[in-house]
Amino acid sequence: MERQDIVVFLALAEELHFARTAERLLLTPASVSQSIKKVERRLGAPLFTRTTRRVELTPLGRQLLDDLAPAYAQVEAAIARAVATGHGLTGDLRLGYMSAAITRPLLALIDSFRAGTPDIKVSIQETTLADLYGPLRRGEVDLCVLPLPVAEPDLTVGATLLSETALLAVAADDPLARLTSITAADVADQTFLFAENLPGYWIDHHLPTNSATAKVTSLAGFQELLAYVVSGHGVAVVGAQTEQFYPRPNLTCVPLEGDPTFDYALVWRTDDEIPLVRAFLTHVMNQRTS
Incomplete structure (x- = not known):
């Protein structure tokens, strides 16, 4: 998964709303939908169930969220620490x-x-x-x-x-x-x-x-x-x-x-x-x- 796709997935998993996710990430709803569909094609199964009234995580989506969220947080923290050290921010x-x-x-x-x-x-x-x-x-x-x-x-x-x-x-x-x-x-x-x-x-x-x-x-x-x-x-x-x-x-x-x-x-x-x-x-x- 590319970083942008990870960011979109984690945001949508939190918001459970395509329009709000797009607004939060400064993207279009279509871009959010395309990113999720790309990941779903790679995984071979849906991450979200979508109806006209609600968006919910599938069991696969919940599993990916549980595995991915803490790992991604660690990566982001490592990058932040590296940037801080590089700029003398320690x-x-x-x-x-x-x-x-x-x-x-x-x-x-x-x-x-x-x-x-x-x-x-x-x-x-x-x-x-x-x-x-x-x-x-x-x-x-x-x-x-x-x-x-x-x-x-x-x-x-x-x-x-x-x-x-x-x-x-x-x-x-x-x-x-x-x-x-x-x-x-x-x-x-x-x-x-x-x-x-x-x-x-x-x-x-x-x-x-x-x-x-x-x-x-x-x-x-x-x-x-x-x-x-x-x-x-x-x-x-x-x-x-x-x-x-x-x-x-x-x-x-x-x-x-x-x-x-x-x-x-x-x-x-x-x-x-x-x-x-x-x-x-x-x-x-x-x-x-x-």
Whole structure:
């Protein structure tokens, strides 16, 4: 059997529908039918029973599927490994991420990436707001999903993986918690809590009020920030999934006027784009356009 005939047979055995198989393989239904008939002539018996209403495997078709599918998967895996090795796509890819909100889309991308590059080991490491760019610059991770904006000359920003609504975290007994939308005037006298060591441009971007007059307090990290919020020591701009992933008694998140967002994008060292990084970035782009 030629490779194309194997691919058509396995797809039809899964779809049990000629038109859907043709659409999946970017072929015409006639091409699918011709391929199956060619194999059936070689084997001397039908692989499928066809009626106007359904397509089913014959006992011979079921036997061929059981024998052929695992063997073909092994061949495809061997070819994928050879291609990966030939292009330098082996080894460990270390991915950093910040915020539990990004884990689901990130892990979905990692799973599909691993399926096509079985010899690449992908590990993930959670990073922190207080050390936003440190893991990348110290070489602890090869790629990192970071909250925007990132305006650093030694770092390159790629595809945005998640965009979530930005909300204002306040204590549940704060008068602000009773508002349906918070304006700049509502928080003019508030103390805004941010993690320490964040760039000034990053803080200015996320402040919902005039940055020149805003009162800002820096804390050790995100967990400390939330502790201060629920105790009434200030407010903080957070992502919409904060209440789900970081629940706290007495914590409420209120919409901000203008519906600002928290955007998370892939970032890497500009002068150190290793083959594994390029491969993952290409995979992400292909997934977004498919």
